[in-house]
Amino acid sequence: MLQINRFYRSLFSLLAVLIYLLSTQLTLAQGRRIAIVRDAEIESLLKDYATPIFKVAGLQSKGIEIVLVNDNNFNAFVSGRRVFINTGAIVQASTPNEIIGVIAHEAGHLAGNHQERLRAQLDASRTLAIVGMLLGAGALVAGSTSNSNGATSAGGAIIASAPTIATRSVLNYKRGEEINADTAALKYLNKTKQSANGMLKTFDRFAQQLALAGVRPNPYKLSHPLPRERINLLEKGAKQSKYFNKKDPKALQARHNMARAKIAAFAGGLPAIQRLFKSSPNSVPALYGRAIALDNSGRSNEALKILNQLIKKQPKNAYLYELRGEVQLKLRQADQAVKSFATAVKLDRSKSGLIKARLGFAYVATGNRANAKKAVSALRAGLQTNPNNFNAYRTLSNAYALAGDVGEAELAMAEGHFRAGNSRDAKVFAGRAVQKLIPGKPSWQRAKDILTVGN
Ligand SMILES: [Zn+2]
Structure with missing residues (x-):
């Protein structure tokens, strides 16, 4: 009886792994283009969120760029010298602190050179084209004039430079690197006298969603594995800080x-x-x-x-x-x-x-x-x-x-x-x-x- 149980249990976990891999493959197979949006107001805001964090992380002189991705999902990831943040993350975050926490975590990946080790895996993976466009009426107005001079633009969306980003590099973060990035993030938030509550809130939310069966995995969860132990560690560290209850200006x-x-x-x-x-x-x-x-x-x-x-x-x-x-x-x-x-x-x-x-x-x-x-x-x-x-x-x-x-x-x-x-x-x-x-x-x-x- 016990053995049959174990058999079913392992069969079940094998199935779970298969479903996980299948959903990952589907995401990859779509060959998704990343649509970059440009907006002065949001870019300036994200820069103000990130600058103090990058400074204490020693990343200030490295020319790290924050790029806004037009996507309703909550997601953020690093590639090369860029931190990509989805528009959906900003809408879903009720406070700046939640986004600042995510930036702190991504800065932890950058400062730890986690990317460098992943670079070896880039060759085999698919590349994504980047489509740049302006958020706002500007894009439409500019697009409507395109006929007069034969520009190859449709509706204001244009192909900006197309650096190759490998999806697999985004997906293959190691568990240990996640904990290292969290630890670094806690340090950066403390040094900048900010709370880690937002970061905890974000990751805790994802961990709970992950526990629900049948929920389609969010890209952020795929790129940042969230075992319970990690959340517990994060919570302990966050609550130790005297800034835990501090609110955003x-x-x-x-x-x-x-x-x-x-x-x-x-x-x-x-x-x-x-x-x-x-x-x-x-x-x-x-x-x-x-x-x-x-x-x-x-x-x-x-x-x-x-x-x-x-x-x-x-x-x-x-x-x-x-x-x-x-x-x-x-x-x-x-x-x-x-x-x-x-x-x-x-x-x-x-x-x-x-x-x-x-x-x-x-x-x-x-x-x-x-x-x-x-x-x-x-x-x-x-x-x-x-x-x-x-x-x-x-x-x-x-x-x-x-x-x-x-x-x-x-x-x-x-x-x-x-x-x-x-x-x-x-x-x-x-x-x-x-x-x-x-x-x-x-x-x-x-x-x-x-x-x-x-x-
Ligand atoms: Zn991560």
């Missing part, structure tokens, strides 16, 4: 709420905003989310009214002006949009190139030749901080066309395609640029370089 929580509202509005429209802010339907983030959802569903006039009210309440919030600029562009109020984006650029403490590029776009949208130079300089400034923004190159091309400089317009397209790794189109535009630019000038030389380099 109010200003940071307020920014987090705005980011959640923005993502929820883009992903789920008005119903998602109503769900998320059931208890506070007239709060600033609820109205912000409402404005975004309204604008996305073609009700831009209503969105504009709400934004004007919010700007009265928060006249120093750069992102309210940025969003108002997008709404005004949709309403074909380009001159007003220029003013909104210019204010946003002035107020944006993170100096994001994305907003500068949108200012350039608004100048071009006025169709006024007198604005062409201002457009070029705003776009150049934007590209200096965000050199891989393909949309900005396309707008730069339009700005030169508005100024009547066809050679520079062709070169801007060539440069954009070149940086996006699209060398065939880059050469087509560079070839046209060479014919129209003055031989010997730096821009002519650049066009020549694009023609000869980068196959």
